[in-house]
Amino acid sequence: MVGRSPLDDPENARFAWARYRQIMRWMALFSTAVVGVVLYVLYLQIGFVSIHLYIASALGVWLTIMLMAALMGLVFLSSGTGHDESIEDRLEDERNR
Numbered sequence: 001m002v003g004r005s006p007l008d009d010p011e012n013a014r015f016a017w018a019r020y021r022q023i024m025r026w027m028a029l030f031s032t033a034v035v036g037v038v039l040y041v042l043y044l045q046i047g048f049v050s051i052h053l054y055i056a057s058a059l060g061v062w063l064t065i066m067l068m069a070a071l072m073g074l075v076f077l078s079s080g081t082g083h084d085e086s087i088e089d090r091l092e093d094e095r096n097r
Helices: 010-046 051-080
Strands: none
Touching: 010 051
């Protein structure tokens, strides 16, 4: 039997998604700081080569960190709200044998 997810409650969902957006804002700030450090180190090591190198590096580092933050944030949201426990585990009977 499938349980009811706590995210079905509008108040719980509003709180969980607000927390997720807050995590994403902090991670965007952190990612921007990391990009600044990466670009500075890159400049110290190789000097100014091409603006395209710096744009690609900045986008690559920023988007990689933000993708990781988005996926991990969704894991925290799902686990922290109890949404994971509300699923139907079809293998539970086999495991209990």
